[in-house]
Amino acid sequence: xxxxxxxxxxxxxDVAERVFSELGFDGASTRTISxxxxxxxxxxxxxxxxxxxxxxAVFNRKIxxxxxxxQNLGSDGSMTAWDKVEKYIEMYAERVVNNxxxxxxxxxxxxxxxxxxxxxxxxxxxxxxxxxxxxxxQDGIDNGEFSKDIDMEMVIATIYGxxxxxxxxxxxxxxxxxxxxxxxKLLEERLKPRIEAYLKRLLKSYLxxxxxxxxx
Amino acid sequence: xxxxxxxxxxxxxDVAERVFSELGFDGASTRTISxxxxxxxxxxxxxxxxxxxxxxAVFNRKIxxxxxxxQNLGSDGSMTAWDKVEKYIEMYAERVVNNxxxxxxxxxxxxxxxxxxxxxxxxxxxxxxxxxxxxxxQDGIDNGEFSKDIDMEMVIATIYGxxxxxxxxxxxxxxxxxxxxxxxKLLEERLKPRIEAYLKRLLKSYLxxxxxxxxx
DNA sequence: TCTATTTAATCAATCGCTTGATTAATTTTG
DNA sequence: CAAAATTAATCAAGCGATTGATTAAATAGA
Numbered sequence: 465x466x467x468x469x470x471x472x473x474x475x476x477x478d479v480a481e482r483v484f485s486e487l488g489f490d491g492a493s494t495r496t497i498s499x500x501x502x503x504x505x506x507x508x509x510x511x512x513x514x515x516x517x518x519x520x521a522v523f524n525r526k527i528x529x530x531x532x533x534x535q536n537l538g539s540d541g542s543m544t545a546w547d548k549v550e551k552y553i554e555m556y557a558e559r560v561v562n563n564x565x566x567x568x569x570x571x572x573x574x575x576x577x578x579x580x581x582x583x584x585x586x587x588x589x590x591x592x593x594x595x596x597x598x599x600x601x602q603d604g605i606d607n608g609e610f611s612k613d614i615d616m617e618m619v620i621a622t623i624y625g626x627x628x629x630x631x632x633x634x635x636x637x638x639x640x641x642x643x644x645x646x647x648x649k650l651l652e653e654r655l656k657p658r659i660e661a662y663l664k665r666l667l668k669s670y671l672x673x674x675x676x677x678x679x680x
Numbered sequence: 681x682x683x684x685x686x687x688x689x690x691x692x693x694d695v696a697e698r699v700f701s702e703l704g705f706d707g708a709s710t711r712t713i714s715x716x717x718x719x720x721x722x723x724x725x726x727x728x729x730x731x732x733x734x735x736x737a738v739f740n741r742k743i744x745x746x747x748x749x750x751q752n753l754g755s756d757g758s759m760t761a762w763d764k765v766e767k768y769i770e771m772y773a774e775r776v777v778n779n780x781x782x783x784x785x786x787x788x789x790x791x792x793x794x795x796x797x798x799x800x801x802x803x804x805x806x807x808x809x810x811x812x813x814x815x816x817x818q819d820g821i822d823n824g825e826f827s828k829d830i831d832m833e834m835v836i837a838t839i840y841g842x843x844x845x846x847x848x849x850x851x852x853x854x855x856x857x858x859x860x861x862x863x864x865k866l867l868e869e870r871l872k873p874r875i876e877a878y879l880k881r882l883l884k885s886y887l888x889x890x891x892x893x894x895x896x
Numbered sequence: 897t898c899t900a901t902t903t904a905a906t907c908a909a910t911c912g913c914t915t916g917a918t919t920a921a922t923t924t925t926g
Numbered sequence: 927c928a929a930a931a932t933t934a935a936t937c938a939a940g941c942g943a944t945t946g947a948t949t950a951a952a953t954a955g956a
Contacts, residue, residue: 719932720932720933720934721933722932722933722934723931723932723933726931726932
């Protein structure tokens with residue numbers, strides 16, 4: 465049946481997503497992926513053309529949800545800029561829990577920029593999100609909510625970077641925080657609200673604060 | 681000659697460090713490393729035992745400079761806690777320029793936590809740095825300089841994460857910032873001072889600021 | 897409707913290649 | 927000469943990819 469076919473491809477993508485993010489592109493062999501998915505090795509090439517094709521397929525499946533996450537938020541006229549930032553932080557913290565496996569793989573692949581076209585494609589997609597946040601921040605500056613001399617690009621780097629660091633260096637951050645962030649329960653109940661509260665307050669004091677010009 | 685031997689090993693380590701950080705552990709083959717270093721492949725095993733031994737050797741060579749970077753700073757009684765934070769940010773921004781190649785590899789390896797013992801070793805080393813920063817922040821709280829309810833661990837994640845994000849996703853951040861951060865000149869003249877100024881102000885407003893307790 | 901034909905899905909087997917590592921022979925050094 | 931350093935050649939293992947055969951499903955022809 466058609467439904468079964470789609471399910472099977474989706475199942476492969478699910479497994480591939482997990483294995484890729486656990487072992488990286490190189491570390492994840494097609495044998496491992498097909499083995500864990502319970503399908504013949506040749507099926508990967510049959511469905512996705514190549515190993516890289518499979519990787520791209522995993523990536524593409526996520527793009528849609530990536531795309532429109534911010535769209536509505538940015539164009540919502542009923543919220544203040546700061547409300548939007550808060551809302552974005554909440555959406556982002558949510559992804560920490562749900563998509564961290566995939567995002568880990570994504571930034572791994574981007575970090576070692578082999579297969580340059582793919583890394584470019586990834587960053588091109590992410591730039592759309594960046595642009596949306598950028599727009600929100602710019603609006604906040606324009607309407608006087610935010611300090612006019614904030615470094616918008618660095619703020620974005622902080623939001624993404626803080627989360628990525630915690631997720632991508634789990635041994636270190638688990639040791640730092642005193643609990644295992646690879647444990648889903650602890651991730652949801654402790655880390656997620658903590659990141660959320662922290663980022664809100666950190667950015668609130670930076671964006672809204674009126675800075676004095678006296679440098680020590 | 682003894683000097684030549686040491687030079688040769690050091691040359692291999694230089695090349696290995698670069699190739700590892702460009703291609704990752706898996707992507708960097710021993711043939712590539714030995715080829716670019718201009719030595720026979722077997723020399724890597726002759727000198728370092730194995731590929732992983734070579735990686736550890738590259739890592740160990742850096743440890744010493746890692747270790748004592750913060751040591752003096754933390755135990756300096758003549759500085760305020762905030763002065764120490766500023767100084768640390770400056771030291772850290774300096775490393776952005778000088779060691780980003782190595783640090784990239786380091787976080788790559790930690791991210792995909794295969795070869796668990798190695799990743800554990802890396803994070804164990806880094807925890808020493810984390811502890812030093814933690815101590816500085818705690819001192820600041822204790823003497824009333826910093827707000828008592830700051831999230832110290834998250835602050836650390838922000839410092840490391842912001843920089844790592846910029847360095848590890850160069851395509852994305854170059855596109856964001858409008859100039860190529862892989863260009864050493866631009867990295868030194870534009871990115872480094874920018875990160876420095878940004879982190880100082882970001883953390884200053886967070887650490888020193890007195891927050892009101894009204895949540896919208 | 898029943899059969900014939902085409903298409904899609906799946907498989908085991910294997911191809912050529914690269915990997916990290918090792919060997920044994922050779923060269924250099926002291 | 928003996929020890930250390932270096933080399934070319936080779937190893938088994940694992941890789942991604944492809945093959946040709948087999949099965950299941952869909953379609954067409956009577």
